[in-house]
Amino acid sequence: MTVAAGADGTFALLKEKFSAGALQSKVLCGQTIFAVANQDAHAILEWLQHDPAQRFNYLTDLTCVEYRDPELPLEVVYQLRSLDRKADLRVKIPLDPDGPLEVRSVVDLWQGADWLEREAWDMFGVKFTGHPDLRRILMWEGYSEGFPLRKSFPLRGHWSRAEQTRQALEANPEAYYSLEELSIAEAYHELPADVRERLAAAGKVLP
């Protein structure tokens, strides 16, 4: 693994530019990690992407980490890479797991963050403000059990199998999709009466 060349120098620069925003720098397993404050994170990431001496132009990964120890913060983790400099850098934003989990979206910097942020929202409940389309991605839209990768979420879920089945049977998928999306607009008049009733209840009737 390549170590970010002159990582300490980068952190010194960061401290100079964003005095309070740069929290900590450490090296684990030969990989450089910066912790930055939430309010300056977007500006710092933008600087890391655009500064001619940094050029971290590739967002390798974006994810979250929650520790088993509830005292430790929930972290939003950015794996950055500079393809030209062959350098890697991990930037972390520590958040209070009990407080509001809100981070500014970086989709304006890296388009690749789009689905990664949706996944982090889906799995951890971190809100990315400014994201163009922050929806659940792996779980379905009506999923209401919580955020599966949080430590407070039990491995088998909050609800029993019976409850999950009951909820699945009660779910009304038509409420989330238009008739065209469901490909049933054409066949509306052949649909069984109860399905048409459900559609009508969701406000979906052909004119």
Place this chain on the structure above:
Amino acid sequence: MTPRTVEMELSTPTLDARGSVRNVPLGVSRRPSESVNDDFGAERMLVNIGPQHPATHGVLRLVVELEGEAVKRVIPHIGYLHSGFEKLGEYRFYNQIIPLTDRTDYLSPMANNIALALAVEQLLGIEITERCRLLRVIACEMSRIISHLVWAGTTGIDLGAYTPFLWMFDQRERIYNLQEAWTGARLTTSVARVGGMMADIPDGWEDGLRGFLKTFPTTLREVDTMFTRNAIWCGRTQDVGVIGPEDAINYSLSGPMLRASGVAYDVRKDRPYLGYDEFDFDVPIGEHGDSYDRYRVRLEEMFQSVRIMEQAVERLRPGPVDVADPRVTLPPKSRAMSDMEAMIFHFKQVMEGIKVPAGEVYFGVENPKGELGYYFVSDGTAKPVRWRIRPPSFLNLASLPKLCEGALLSDVIAINASIDIVMGEIDR
């Protein structure tokens, strides 16, 4: 556009039981004198492709908004195969996670197993043996070949070429036989262990591999003859799904998707692991960033994989495979049954798992689909706090709406095929 009432006679010719042409109504529900939009040319239509459709290569659902045949918008819906692997991993010992990695990218299971072992080894700070390293290189390159073979075969079918699919599955079968001889499994290999491999290769296995390496390029050259200058293949793939180098980087594409756009980034060359820097091989780079270049890159990568495996099998010398660290690898069965010390280590490892020091590591490897990264956070216990998979085809698929800008409906199939997705890895 106002709806107006028109008399409609929609019918299509079809054949009756005796084979003569007759007319049947196309839309059963559409009675005469019904309110319809007459202006079909300007109407936008939503078309569902998938989740159960062979051309989506798994349970992917695409909602395509069409204007005539032109694609205005593509909205991928994923998650049908979500199994919560990352959550499961937090409840397992590191070696117990390896069977989960088989099931993510199930077209290259060996490469995933090895990536996981490499990540944990870096966290532990241990050096693997020379024989283990070469065996892993061979396993990774075998995975690349079978994954690319499936890709080329199924993409051929999507675009109307059936025969090459059979040639490629025939060759893939030969690698599967080798994998079966080594691990006992064809798909869920679980070949790697932290600090070694699940087993050494059996006697005579190298000869089987040499035989494969000798004859496989012949088939590849046939595929080359069949596809590379084929008018239909070129017509369906050239200038289809184009993405430039800046966009490819900005969309975090990796693997052949990134290299076809002209970005010379290959983890094996740029951050060498498993001693890839000692091997003599080339990394093919495209220049147009279209589906055709992705095909050329993958085809050439298979030739290069053969080169790497030829070198690796020549260097293979007898020796130990597992590291001699009783806290990491299991002692041989014979010793566990006769030696007290070995039995204690065996028991502790099976019951308590490998204790990994607190810390975190991101380890990226060049998988057939792109850069696969495993990010482990450990708090010093035998189970990870967080196991993150950086799935290459998840990020590659996220660029689909961008790739489909200005495409036709039939191009969507070609573009989606050219990304080389595997839903097990995308949904995890």
